[in-house]
Amino acid sequence: MEDHDINEEEFEFSRNYFLAKESGKLGKKSARKLSEIDLVDEQDLRAEVSNIEPKHEKEIDLLINGYKSLYNEWVFELRYGLGLLLYGFGSKKTLIEDFASTALTEYSVIVVNGYLQLINLKQQVAMAMAEVLWDQLKLQSGSASGGLPKCQQPFNSRSMDDLIAFLDAPHAPENECFVCLVIHNIDGPGLRDSDSQHLLAKIAACSNVRVVASIDHVNAPLLWDKKMVHVQYNWCWHHVPTFAPYKVEGVFHPLILAHGGASQSVKTATIVLQSLTPNAQSVFKVLAEHQLAHHDEEGTVFFPSWC
Known part of the structure; x- marks a missing residue:
């Protein structure tokens, strides 16, 4: 009898569930349109967003301190020739900058803000990395010989092929000498096109370059093919959710519920x-x-329907 009562209860529950779903489908649909939403001014909305008080600060601090204990491991991976790719919910900008300022003090660091809309990789990135590497090599050579060498930099043409060749050349095999490229949001709008990703992959594959980057878009891995992931970027993936707001990155993206x-x-x-x-x-x-x-x-004020 007990089993029979349970079966009847389950049947009644299932029946009521599907009846409720069916009545919901037959109900009157809302005639409201998305265009009827009263959108607020973007500046006012951003002001309100900035006033939101952070929560769980103690737990987040403990989480970030746990990531900081991995800094030595991350440096070892960079010296081994791997690229660091940090992913997870929350802005990773502060974490990466803290890692660069505390654990990469022995190396030259170039920072690229991928969340910007426009980035000139050739002029702003490749040239800067070549110049920084050249200065680093001059300092090493000068300290070894007692003075700085008076020789011309080997990439005066400023062509991308010459810059890549210089960054990949075996300048000082007996000494560890490389430039670290830090890219906030390598999947950002300014770097999301195929040409930018292939150029960054060529730079990352250079023997004197190491890359530390972050991603936030769920489809970011679709930017790369197998060669780019395992050979050129040579990613070492690290899941580091920070739960930090995207305060800086969000400035360059329009808010959904605001007037554009x-x-x-x-x-x-x-x-x-x-x-x-x-x-x-x-x-x-x-x-x-x-x-x-x-x-x-x-x-x-009026356009024909065929337009």
């Missing part, structure tokens, strides 16, 4: 125009040229 600024409107318009056919793009070009030539007019 002028720059965001331009970016959105560019994406829409790029998705159009060439004929449609030419039509919009004619309209834009007409509007620029007649700037006193209010502009076109």
Whole structure:
């Protein structure tokens, strides 16, 4: 009897569950639209976000201190020729900068902020790394010979091939000499394209370069092929969730529930125009040229449906 009662209770529970689901489907759907949401000004929303009080500070401090105990291990991995890739929920910017300022004091460090929208890898990164490595080599050679050598740097052409060749050349095999490239958000918008990733992979594969990077996007590993992961970047993955807010990184990304600024409107318009056919793009070009030539007019208020 008891088993029979249990079966009836389970049947009644299941029946009520599916009846509730069915009645929910048949219910009246909301007619509200996403466009009807009263969005606030982005500056006001950012001000409110900055006033949010942090929580669980003691637990987070203990977590970060646990990561700091791994610094010696991370340095060993870099000296062994591996690249450090830090991932996990929360901003890792402060953690990586603390690691670089405390554990990498013997090496030259170049920092790249991948969360920026535009980054010139050739002029801002590759050239800076070559110059820093050249200064480091001059200091080592000068301390060994009693003075700095008066020779010209070997990459005056500033071509990417010459810079890569210099960073990969065996300059001082008897001494440990390398430049550490720190990349905050290597999966950021300014570095997410294929050309930037392949160029960074070539730089990371140089014998005098070591890379410390962070990722936050769930699809970040799709940026790399097998050769880039295991040969060029030679990643050593470390799961280091910090639960820290993305205060610095978030400044360069529009908030979802805020009105977009002028720059965001331009970016959105560019994406829409790029998705159009060439004929449609030419039509919009004619309209834009007409509007620029007649700037006193209010502009076109209606577009045919085929646009």
